[in-house]
Every structure is written in C-alpha cells, then in structure tokens.
Amino acid sequence: MSGDGMANAERAQPVVTARAAGLVGCAECGHVFPVGAERCRVCGTRLVSRDMASLQKVWAWLFAGMVVYIPANVYPMLRTTTFGRTQESTIVGGVFDLIDHGSIGVALIVFVASVVIPVSKFIAIAYLALRVQRGQPGTASHFHLYEFVEFIGRWSMIDVFVVAILSALVQLNFVATIHPGIAAVSFALSVAFTMISANSFDPRLIWDAPREGTQL
Amino acid sequence: MISLAPFFDNSPEPVRQPLRFRANRLSPVARIAYQTAMTDSVSDLIACPKCDVLHKLPQLEKGAQAKCVRCGTVLMAPRDGAMTRIVMLSITALILMIAAVFFPFLELSVKGLGRKSSVFDAILAFSEGLMLPLSFAVAALIVVLPVTRFLALIYVFAPMALGWAPARQAREVFKLAEAIRPWAMAEVFIIGVAVALVKVAGLAQVTLGPAFWAFVGLVIITVLKDNFMCRVTVWQTLNARSQS
Ligand SMILES: [Zn+2]
Ligand SMILES: [Zn+2]
Numbered sequence: 001m002s003g004d005g006m007a008n009a010e011r012a013q014p015v016v017t018a019r020a021a022g023l024v025g026c027a028e029c030g031h032v033f034p035v036g037a038e039r040c041r042v043c044g045t046r047l048v049s050r051d052m053a054s055l056q057k058v059w060a061w062l063f064a065g066m067v068v069y070i071p072a073n074v075y076p077m078l079r080t081t082t083f084g085r086t087q088e089s090t091i092v093g094g095v096f097d098l099i100d101h102g103s104i105g106v107a108l109i110v111f112v113a114s115v116v117i118p119v120s121k122f123i124a125i126a127y128l129a130l131r132v133q134r135g136q137p138g139t140a141s142h143f144h145l146y147e148f149v150e151f152i153g154r155w156s157m158i159d160v161f162v163v164a165i166l167s168a169l170v171q172l173n174f175v176a177t178i179h180p181g182i183a184a185v186s187f188a189l190s191v192a193f194t195m196i197s198a199n200s201f202d203p204r205l206i207w208d209a210p211r212e213g214t215q216l
Numbered sequence: 217m218i219s220l221a222p223f224f225d226n227s228p229e230p231v232r233q234p235l236r237f238r239a240n241r242l243s244p245v246a247r248i249a250y251q252t253a254m255t256d257s258v259s260d261l262i263a264c265p266k267c268d269v270l271h272k273l274p275q276l277e278k279g280a281q282a283k284c285v286r287c288g289t290v291l292m293a294p295r296d297g298a299m300t301r302i303v304m305l306s307i308t309a310l311i312l313m314i315a316a317v318f319f320p321f322l323e324l325s326v327k328g329l330g331r332k333s334s335v336f337d338a339i340l341a342f343s344e345g346l347m348l349p350l351s352f353a354v355a356a357l358i359v360v361l362p363v364t365r366f367l368a369l370i371y372v373f374a375p376m377a378l379g380w381a382p383a384r385q386a387r388e389v390f391k392l393a394e395a396i397r398p399w400a401m402a403e404v405f406i407i408g409v410a411v412a413l414v415k416v417a418g419l420a421q422v423t424l425g426p427a428f429w430a431f432v433g434l435v436i437i438t439v440l441k442d443n444f445m446c447r448v449t450v451w452q453t454l455n456a457r458s459q460s
Contacts, residue, residue: 015286016270018263023270025263028391029451030291032261032270042455043387049268082419098415106414109407143267143287154401157357161401161408164354166415167341168333169324169422176326176419180342185350192353195398204268207286 017208024049027202050210051202058129058201065193066122068186076181078163083175090183091115091159113158114187121156121194124149128206138206146206150198156191160184262448264289273452281446293446299377299453305441306366306373312434313363319427322409326420334427335359362400362438368393369441372454382458390454394447403435 018025023032024047026040033040037047076088089097091114098107124145131138163184170178260273264284274282274292282292295301320332335358342351372390375383383389409431413422 017268018261018270019268021270023261023263025265025268025270027265028394028447029455030262030265030448031259031451031455032263043391043451045391101414101418103414106411110411140287147266150398154398154404155407157401157404158408158411160350161338161354161358161405162412162415164338164341164350165322165409165412168337168339169322169331169412170416170419171331175329180347180350184342185347188350188353199398203266207267 017204019049019208019210027051027204048202050205050208052205052210054200054202055129055132055205058125058197061193061197061200062122062125062129065118065190065197068193069118069122069190072183072187072190075183075186077159077183077187078166079179079181080170081177081179088181091187094159110159110162113156117152117156118190118194121149121153121198125194125197125201128201132205132209135209137209142206143203146198146201146203150201153191153195153198156194157188160188160191262291264291265448290446291448292452293449295444298444299373301444302441303370303374303377305437305444306369309434309437309441310363310366310370312430312437313359313366315430316427316434317359319430320425321427321431322413323423323425324416324420325423332425334425335431357399357401358405361396362402362434365393365396365400368396376453376457382454386454386458390450397442400438402431402438406431406435 018032022035024035024037025032026043026045026047028045029040029043031040031042033047035049039045040047073091075090077091077094078089080087080089091110095107095111095114098104098110128138128142128146128149131142163180166178167180170176262271262273263269264271264287266289267284267287269284269286271282271284271291276282276292276294278294278296280294281290283290317335319334321334321338323330323332325331339351339355339359342348342354368389371383372386372393375381375386409428416422
C-alpha cells in the first residue's frame with residue numbers, strides 16, 4: 001500500500017495522510033476524494049496523489065535556469081556612458097561599484113538578490129529533488145526549505161528592475177546615458193526558469209518520497 | 217485578533233479528536249473498513265494541499281485560524297467581511313495602479329538638464345531590438361499581471377460580497393488569480409527603485425514623483441489583501457455558495 005518512506009514518516013509524527021487512508025487530496029483546494037477520481041469536483045484540478053512526473057519538469061526547468069545563469073554573469077548588465085566614455089558592468093561588477101560608492105547596504109541587497117539567492121536556489125531544489133528520487137522521506141525542515149525557496153525566488157528580479165529603471169531614467173544625452181546589457185535578458189530568464197522549477201515541485205513528495213512505480 | 221490555534225488542541229469533544237489517533241489504533245483489516253466507511257463522508261475531511269495530512273473540517277469562529285498539524289500551512293481562516301474587503305482593496309489597488317503608471321515616477325536633474333520618467337518609460341527602456349522581449353516581461357510583471365489579478369479577484373468576490381451566487385467561471389478565474397500570484401512583482405519593483413536611486417545618487421539629483429507614492433500604496437494594499445485570503449477557505453466558500 002504505502003512505501004517504506006511513508007511508514008518512517010508516520011513513526012516520526014503520527015498523522016494520517018490522504019494517501020495512506022486510500023484517498024486522494026486535491027493539491028489546489030484540499031478536498032478529498034476516493035482513489036480513482038479523475039478531477040476535483042470543487043475546483044476542477046486533475047487529481048494526483050503524488051505527482052512523480054513533476055520531478056521531470058523540476059529538473060528540466062532547473063537545468064535551463066542554471067544554463068542561462070552563466071551568460072548572465074559573464075556579459076554586461078549595464079552600459080553606462082558618461083561624457084562620451086562608455087563603461088560596462090556585470091552583476092558582480094555592479095556590486096563592487098556600489099561598494100566603491102560606499103553604499104555597503106545596497107551592495108549587499110544586490111549581491112544577495114543576484115548571486116546568493118539564485119545559487120542557493122539551484123542547490124536547494126536539486127537537493128530536495130534528489131532526496132525524493134532516492135526515496136528519502138523528509139522532515140518539516142526540508143519542507144520549510146522548499147517553502148523558503150518558493151517564497152524568495154521572485155526577489156531575485158530586483159536587479160532586472162534596477163536596470164530597467166536606470167535605463168529609463170538616465171538618458172541625459174551627452175552627460176550620461178545608461179543602456180541595458182544582454183545579461184539582463186539571461187538573468188531575467190534564469191530567475192523565471194527557476195521559479196517555474198520550484199512551482200512545479202509537488203511538495204507532498206518531500207514528506208514521504210514514494211518510490212517510483214509504487215501503487216497507491 | 218487572530219488566534220493561531222492548531223486544529224486539534226486538547227479539546228475533550230469527541231468530534232475534535234485527532235483523526236490520527238483513531239486511524240492508528242486500527243488493525244489493517246479494520247482500517248480498510250474504516251476507509252470504505254470514510255469515503256461516504258469525505259466531504260467533512262480536508263487534506264493539506266502541501267503535505268497531504270488529513271484533517272477534520274473544524275468549526276471555526278470568525279477571525280480564528282486553523283493550521284496543518286504537520287507543516288503549518290493555514291487551512292482555514294474565516295474572516296468577517298473578508299470578501300467585501302478583498303473587493304474594496306482590489307478596486308483601490310487598480311486606481312493606484314493607473315496613477316502609478318502614468319504620473320511621473322522619478323525626476324532626474326543634472327546641470328540644468330532634467331528628465332521625468334514614468335513606470336511606462338521604465339517598461340519602454342528595453343524596447344530596442346533584442347531587448348524587446350524583456351520590455352514585455354517587465355510590463356507583465358509590474359503592471360499587466362497585477363492588474364489581471366486585481367480584476368480576477370473582483371470578478372470572483374464582488375458577486376459573493378453582495379450575497380449573490382458566484383459568477384460564471386468563478387472557479388477558473390480564481391485559479392488563474394492564484395497561478396498569477398508569484399508573478400505579480402510590484403513589491404520587488406519598489407526595492408528595485410530604491411537600489412536604482414542609490415546608484416544614480418552620485419550622478420544626479422533625483423526627486424520622487426507622485427507615482428512612486430502611488431506604487432508604495434499599491435504594495436501595502438496588495439499585502440493587506442493577501443492577508444485576507446486563505447486559498448482553502450475561498451474554495452470552501454465557493455463550493456458552498458455554488459451549491460445553494
Ligand atoms: Zn480541488
Ligand atoms: Zn500540511
């Protein structure tokens with residue numbers, strides 16, 4: 001009926017899941033149906049007890065996000081022209097510029113949003129997906145890691161917005177102009193792809209990590 | 217105001233007894249019988265959408281909150297007049313959004329040269345060549361998706377707030393609103409503005425325009441509004457109202 005993972009998880013915390021009770025819960029609205037029901041009667045979502053297929057989507061989008069993150073760091077994010085002299089800066093270069101200006105706090109915000117969050121997101125999603133694939137049931141802390149990853153992802157967009165605002169604002173002909181660099185595109189894509197990856201993850205897998213092929 | 221009472225406190229009432237105790241004491245055979253019996257009355261059970269743990273639907277007082285015993289996800293949070301408030305806040309947010317988009321957002325001046333730019337200009341910043349898709353993306357994230365979400369919420373909740381039956385397609389529209397939620401990034405944009413201000417501070421004088429404050433108001437209202445919404449509760453209400 002249920003995998004080993006389920007038994008372990010239940011020993012740690014005595015609760016009954018819909019799956020263990022031979023039911024299937026709707027991932028959208030929480031309504032419960034007997035196994036075999038196709039769609040939720042309440043909200044119309046397709047009913048899956050544990051969406052193992054979601055893992056493939058998670059990996060595909062995660063991989064895409066990691067690939068486009070490379071050009072995002074190599075190519076310039078901003079091209080600043082002051083008095084006819086053009087200067088290009090990458091994501092990390094922009095952080096150092098801010099430190100030079102003495103804005104340590106803002107440099108920290110940009111560094112966390114553009115480097116720390118994306119990289120730790122890659123690691124966290126891969127770690128959680130690997131655990132599920134190995135059939136290791138997770139605990140509340142694994143779930144909270146997932147929740148955090150899902151919540152924090154959108155904040156990485158800060159740097160893309162900064163580039164958009166600066167490019168719109170700083171158009172003073174000869175004195176100073178700012179143009180977006182190609183890295184802005186790949187960075188935005190990277191953030192979007194990792195967000196899709198995290199959103200595709202079925203969090204119910206984290207708790208009991210059923211082995212592939214196991215029946216309900 | 218909000219009591220963070222878990223579902224299954226130590227209430228002596230038998231109905232409130234945790235399901236887990238009843239189920240775990242049963243032998244496998246009894247358990248199957250128990251399941252079969254349960255499928256007839258599954259409508260008073262709810263499975264946490266995030267961890268699948270079964271809960272018996274609680275009778276909550278208005279303002280109380282019920283959380284999943286395992287993962288802490290809010291499962292029920294009925295509020296007095298929640299729907300009216302969501303509708304009012306969404307309408308306010310829409311009005312603020314119009315102001316935020318078209319009024320000047322920031323004004324930059326250096327050596328007598330001045331430039332006012334609106335959110336609209338920030339969107340158009342990427343409109344050259346290869347950057348055009350990014351222009352669309354920024355427009356979507358800070359204006360189109362938030363506006364779609366406010367309209368969707370008004371469509372779903374306004375008829376119910378007035379005591380009418382839910383609008384046609386209310387379910388699909390609410391699902392859309394929930395799907396859009398992570399992609400509506402007005403508050404991220406505000407932090408972006410703050411960072412941009414620091415970056416140009418050495419270069420020129422920057423003044424905040426009225427649209428900036430409209431946007432700040434918009435962000436506060438969005439956060440307030442989302443606090444009134446609990447997905448599972450909304451589905452319960454939608455379900456109850458469309459049956460009657
Ligand atoms: Zn449903
Ligand atoms: Zn839960």
